[in-house]
Amino acid sequence: MSKLNETISRITDLNKEAIKKAQQHLDILTKPQGSLGILEDIVKQLAGITGNPMPKLGEKVVIIMAGDHGVVEEGVSAFPQEVTYQMVLNFLAGGAAINVLSRHAGAKIVCCDIGIAVDVKHPDLIIKKVRHGTNNMTKGPAMSRSEAIRAVEAGIEVAEEQIAKGATILATGDMGIGNTTPSSAILKVFTGCPIEKAVGRGTGLNDNGLARKAMVINRAIEINNPDPGDPIDVLSKVGGLEIAGLTGVILGSAAHKIPVVIDGFISTAAAMIAGKIEPKAINYMIASHVSEEPGHKLMLETLGLSPILHMKMRLGEGTGAALAFHIIDAATHVQSEMATFESAGVTTAPLTID
Ligand SMILES: Cc1cc2ncn([C@H]3O[C@H](COP(=O)(O)O)[C@@H](O)[C@H]3O)c2cc1C
Numbered sequence: 001m002s003k004l005n006e007t008i009s010r011i012t013d014l015n016k017e018a019i020k021k022a023q024q025h026l027d028i029l030t031k032p033q034g035s036l037g038i039l040e041d042i043v044k045q046l047a048g049i050t051g052n053p054m055p056k057l058g059e060k061v062v063i064i065m066a067g068d069h070g071v072v073e074e075g076v077s078a079f080p081q082e083v084t085y086q087m088v089l090n091f092l093a094g095g096a097a098i099n100v101l102s103r104h105a106g107a108k109i110v111c112c113d114i115g116i117a118v119d120v121k122h123p124d125l126i127i128k129k130v131r132h133g134t135n136n137m138t139k140g141p142a143m144s145r146s147e148a149i150r151a152v153e154a155g156i157e158v159a160e161e162q163i164a165k166g167a168t169i170l171a172t173g174d175m176g177i178g179n180t181t182p183s184s185a186i187l188k189v190f191t192g193c194p195i196e197k198a199v200g201r202g203t204g205l206n207d208n209g210l211a212r213k214a215m216v217i218n219r220a221i222e223i224n225n226p227d228p229g230d231p232i233d234v235l236s237k238v239g240g241l242e243i244a245g246l247t248g249v250i251l252g253s254a255a256h257k258i259p260v261v262i263d264g265f266i267s268t269a270a271a272m273i274a275g276k277i278e279p280k281a282i283n284y285m286i287a288s289h290v291s292e293e294p295g296h297k298l299m300l301e302t303l304g305l306s307p308i309l310h311m312k313m314r315l316g317e318g319t320g321a322a323l324a325f326h327i328i329d330a331a332t333h334v335q336s337e338m339a340t341f342e343s344a345g346v347t348t349a350p351l352t353i354d
């Protein structure tokens with residue numbers, strides 16, 4: 001069996017017994033039932049994922065997948081392609097937003113070159129390069145089917161390497177100038193929404209740039225005719241290498257019963273591909289935030305995920321996911337540290353008011 005098929009076959013439903021036990025414990029804590037809202041939802045989801053009704057976060061790791069996009073030659077980004085590798089060097093030097101937010105959340109970062117256009121040399125960079133950037137998807141498929149599968153499998157490998165080193169919760173991050181374009185294309189192909197709902201300004205396009213980007217996405221979909229019933233077809237024709245890698249990270253996480261915190265627009269495009277490949281993988285996803293990129297809300301709704309944070313962020317890199325670690329951590333502390341009605345001597349019976 002291929003690595004991808006073997007991984008998919010290991011993804012199961014959540015542990016219902018652990019969810020029930022987590023709920024029972026939440027209900028004896030000194031608070032009205034359900035009053036901690038999303039914190040309680042997070043505890044139950046973590047219990048279902050890990051099988052532990054009193055879940056703990058342990059070691060948090062943000063996996064950043066970096067790749068380039070041939071479609072940038074159509075003028076779809078406000079920034080030039082070389083910013084991809086320059087930002088990767090910034091991650092490795094510790095100076096990017098994701099470094100600051102990860103340090104603050106007590107999370108480790110790993111960065112993987114899955115398809116940067118140039119070769120970057122650094123001892124801490126994980127190299128899983130499938131190819132030097134994708135093809136321009138307005139002229140044909142972004143990559144071949146076998147390259148897409150290789151990139152997904154590379155993402156599974158990176159997740160497994162981190163899990164083997166002790167990671168107990170993963171988060172997704174992306175770097176790739178132009179990558180909001182394939183992300184919008186994926187959204188449009190899966191939902192059939194009008195292009196205006198799928199497209200956004202990314203790093204800061206002006207009105208002309210936004211109109212051009214919408215035309216480019218439409219042309220790429222028309223020329224490639226991706227099949228929405230075949231997620232690997234969509235990924236290879238109008239996707240990207242880092243999106244494929246993140247799809248693998250998500251599937252690998254789910255296969256190992258490890259929660260995976262989904263960042264913004266690009267990460268959620270990968271989550272859509274993963275959810276189409278194996279719908280059970282969605283149970284293992286925690287949506288960190290809703291991005292300012294207009295299509296992100298529709299992506300999350302399509303997956304049935306509700307975001308923890310509304311921060312007006314639109315950066316990617318894993319920044320929303322790193323911030324959400326604080327809330328997820330807080331949820332686990334509530335479950336393990338709050339007093340029960342019995343231990344604190346607080347009356348449980350609600351007044352009957354007629
Ligand atoms: C300095 C800089 C740092 C970034 N960090 C993440 N992105 C984000 O912006 C890019 C996507 O937007 P678009 O499709 O418009 O190119 C991705 O690299 C994403 O990770 C950045 C972009 C820039 C310019």
Ligand SMILES: O=C(O)c1cccnc1
Pocket residue numbers: 180202203263264265266267291292293296313314315316317
């Ligand atoms: O939401 C995101 O992840 C995003 C939005 C715009 C540009 N880069 C990333």
